[in-house]
Amino acid sequence: MDVILSGLSLLHEPDEIIEIRSIDPKPVISGYFRADSPAIAKELSRYPNRTFYQTMNRVKSACYAREQHERLVERPHETTTDGDIAGYQWLLIDADPVRPSGVSASREEKEAARRVAGMTMKKLMAMGFSEPIVADSGNGYHLLFHIHASPKEKQVLADFLAVLDMWFSTEQVKIDTAVFNPARITKLYGTIATKGASTPERPHRRSGIIRKPEKVEATSMTLIRNIAAERQKAVSPQENPRQRGAASSFDLDQFLSDHHIEVIKKIPISTGTKYQLAECPFDSSHKHGDAAVFAYSNGSYGFHCFHNSCAGYHWHEFREKVDPTAYANSPYTVHQAVSTSVPSRAKPGGAEGSVPAVKTGQPRMLDFAEIPNYDRSKIVVIRSRFQALDAKIGGFNKGEMTVWSGGNASGKSTLVSQIGLAAVTEGFKVAMFSGEMTASRVREWVLLQAAGPDFVMQDPLNQNHYCLKPGIEEKLDAMLTGKLSIYDNDFGTDWEVVTNTIYDWVKKNEASVVIIDNLMALDIPTGSMDKYDMQTRIVKRFSAMAKELNVHVHFICHPRKTEAFPRKGDISGTADITNAADNVLMVHRVNADFMMRYKTVYPKLVIEPDVSTVIEVMKNRDLGIVDEIIKLYFDRRSRTMSDVKGLPPQHAWTEKIEQMTMPGFTEVDDPDLPKEWR
Numbered sequence: 041m042d043v044i045l046s047g048l049s050l051l052h053e054p055d056e057i058i059e060i061r062s063i064d065p066k067p068v069i070s071g072y073f074r075a076d077s078p079a080i081a082k083e084l085s086r087y088p089n090r091t092f093y094q095t096m097n098r099v100k101s102a103c104y105a106r107e108q109h110e111r112l113v114e115r116p117h118e119t120t121t122d123g124d125i126a127g128y129q130w131l132l133i134d135a136d137p138v139r140p141s142g143v144s145a146s147r148e149e150k151e152a153a154r155r156v157a158g159m160t161m162k163k164l165m166a167m168g169f170s171e172p173i174v175a176d177s178g179n180g181y182h183l184l185f186h187i188h189a190s191p192k193e194k195q196v197l198a199d200f201l202a203v204l205d206m207w208f209s210t211e212q213v214k215i216d217t218a219v220f221n222p223a224r225i226t227k228l229y230g231t232i233a234t235k236g237a238s239t240p241e242r243p244h245r246r247s248g249i250i251r252k253p254e255k256v257e258a259t260s261m262t263l264i265r266n267i268a269a270e271r272q273k274a275v276s277p278q279e280n281p282r283q284r285g286a287a288s289s290f291d292l293d294q295f296l297s298d299h300h301i302e303v304i305k306k307i308p309i310s311t312g313t314k315y316q317l318a319e320c321p322f323d324s325s326h327k328h329g330d331a332a333v334f335a336y337s338n339g340s341y342g343f344h345c346f347h348n349s350c351a352g353y354h355w356h357e358f359r360e361k362v363d364p365t366a367y368a369n370s371p372y373t374v375h376q377a378v379s380t381s382v383p384s385r386a387k388p389g390g391a392e393g394s395v396p397a398v399k400t401g402q403p404r405m406l407d408f409a410e411i412p413n414y415d416r417s418k419i420v421v422i423r424s425r426f427q428a429l430d431a432k433i434g435g436f437n438k439g440e441m442t443v444w445s446g447g448n449a450s451g452k453s454t455l456v457s458q459i460g461l462a463a464v465t466e467g468f469k470v471a472m473f474s475g476e477m478t479a480s481r482v483r484e485w486v487l488l489q490a491a492g493p494d495f496v497m498q499d500p501l502n503q504n505h506y507c508l509k510p511g512i513e514e515k516l517d518a519m520l521t522g523k524l525s526i527y528d529n530d531f532g533t534d535w536e537v538v539t540n541t542i543y544d545w546v547k548k549n550e551a552s553v554v555i556i557d558n559l560m561a562l563d564i565p566t567g568s569m570d571k572y573d574m575q576t577r578i579v580k581r582f583s584a585m586a587k588e589l590n591v592h593v594h595f596i597c598h599p600r601k602t603e604a605f606p607r608k609g610d611i612s613g614t615a616d617i618t619n620a621a622d623n624v625l626m627v628h629r630v631n632a633d634f635m636m637r638y639k640t641v642y643p644k645l646v647i648e649p650d651v652s653t654v655i656e657v658m659k660n661r662d663l664g665i666v667d668e669i670i671k672l673y674f675d676r677r678s679r680t681m682s683d684v685k686g687l688p689p690q691h692a693w694t695e696k697i698e699q700m701t702m703p704g705f706t707e708v709d710d711p712d713l714p715k716e717w718r
């Protein structure tokens with residue numbers, strides 16, 4: 041009984057009204073209680089062998105006055121409906137093994153569900169989701185992500201689950217797509233799950249919460265909406281010009297075999313069929329089913345690859361990559377017809393389908409209704425791999441610029457080089473300028489960070505120094521070569537030379553990330569122009585480079601004064617710099633000075649003793665995030681920071697290990713998964 045009550049206190053506020061219900065076998069039994077009510081234990085003890093469920097979301101307080109007030113009633117007149125819910129607070133993901141209806145799961149079936157739930161959890165957390173509560177449902181596994189959302193978001197959650205179904209469901213285990221409605225009930229964790237007869241092969245099991253985060257934090261609805269939007273990106277044959285009037289003539293199996301695309305497995309999902317591909321057509325290192333094609337029962341198609349560098353690729357991009365002649369004209373004609381969903385809309389100026397790089401002609405003023413919608417699906421986001429930061433700002437968008445600042449020894453260089461490694465891990469190429477260190481010193485630094493705490497050891501010759509374990513360096517070199525290049529300071533640090541060199545390299549190598557560490561290390565000629573005007577010019581040049589080459593530029597600027605707790609106005613000499621930036625992130629080292637001062641700006645913030653560093657989000661243009669604090673923990677050995685205490689960042693190296701040992705996202709034996717999962 042204690043297990044049930046502690047589970048309730050994890051899912052609900054003490055004064056929250058909840059409904060507890062049992063539905064099978066008849067009669068239905070229901071009661072409304074305060075979540076901390078002592079009556080719950082007493083009432084449940086009257087029905088020791090029944091499976092009970094609970095409402096997950098916030099029940100309107102008026103329901104408390106129903107006949108089953110603080111007691112369980114058989115055959116109640118009313119139970120909770122969607123209209124009785126004030127808001128969502130839990131998003132339930134239910135990984136349930138496929139089995140004959142009305143029986144409990146076998147051990148093998150349950151084991152398969154565990155793997156799917158573990159994979160789902162891991163991938164979502166890697167995308168920035170906060171850690172969920174994990175529960176054993178008796179027959180499968182539940183992930184409960186804390187959210188704040190209005191009941192009006194029902195369709196978003198329905199779409200979200202449909203996308204998870206297509207991403208994660210296997211032949212043996214399905215992600216339940218029906219559990220999105222606000223009044224949805226879940227197991228009252230701790231009660232027994234009694235489906236069918238209890239046999240040795242298919243026993244009745246007790247449900248229970250098996251894992252919970254140290255602190256329950258809400259997952260941003262932006263992340264959920266972005267995934268839900270994938271649902272809309274399936275393309276129906278009518279939208280494909282070549283198939284107009286001949287929708288049935290396109291044969292996916294034929295298409296894949298004609299173009300030598302190897303399919304590992306075909307998996308039926310609730311909305312159609314998933315074709316897991318042996319290799320992603322956009323990057324041959326994305327293997328083992330990380331990429332998949334979807335054939336929906338309504339005749340439309342989709343494509344998805346789990347790697348962030350492929351996030352912008354959907355069916356059209358896939359088909360065109362595999363068959364460049366698929367769309368006779370420019371692909372843009374197709375994209376626009378799909379993304380604006382108003383095909384009759386006239387395009388101002390220019391020949392149909394042509395998109396000139398610089399616009400000429402008229403009109404220069406756009407009528408409001410003619411302005412194309414902002415298409416979020418075309419933004420490529422490069423994650424920082426700090427879950428807390430990615431959850432807040434989504435990651436770093438290509439075509440944008442982030443300005444980093446912070447006092448001396450605040451850790452900003454450490455952080456930004458780690459962000460560069462994260463980008464490599466995500467499959468992007470990175471160009472770096474580090475004005476205060478030689479390339480060899482940067483290399484030493486980056487190697488330690490890339491190795492991580494598990495692959496470094498104390499230097500036998502110098503107790504204060506850490507070095508790589510034997511054999512690691514070669515592996516890291518193999519991984520980073522071609523992906524990370526550092527400007528050679530021996531060629532001088534004249535700002536124009538540095539800028540032009542990086543520009544050319546990025547263009548030639550199709551890189552996606554530029555790191556400039558830092559503005560003051562660039563040699564700026566002191567001529568007719570004011571120093572601050574020159575700095576402004578340089579920053580604007582990098583901002584323009586970000587847009588032109590579609591890269592993300594990370595730019596480090598020292599604050600003017602180096603005392604503790606610098607503010608936005610202290611960054612360099614001019615407000616133009618922060619105005620030009622899409623993100624402004626201030627890095628603070630948590631020292632005595634910081635501890636004395638931060639309360640003046642963040643009176644409610646609590647800094648735990650182990651926190652070494654914080655990132656303060658001062659500006660985020662895309663989502664309008666401001667005044668958010670990300671707490672970080674420093675690992676001295678590998679010089680890495682992590683936003684999860686005791687857990688080193690997931691960097692390129694572990695990813696590599698993962699790829700070697702992990703046969704794709706349907707069959708996991710994953711060393712990164714928490715112990716309980718293995």
Ligand SMILES: [Zn+2]
Binds near residue numbers: 322323326345346349
């Ligand atoms: Zn891919």
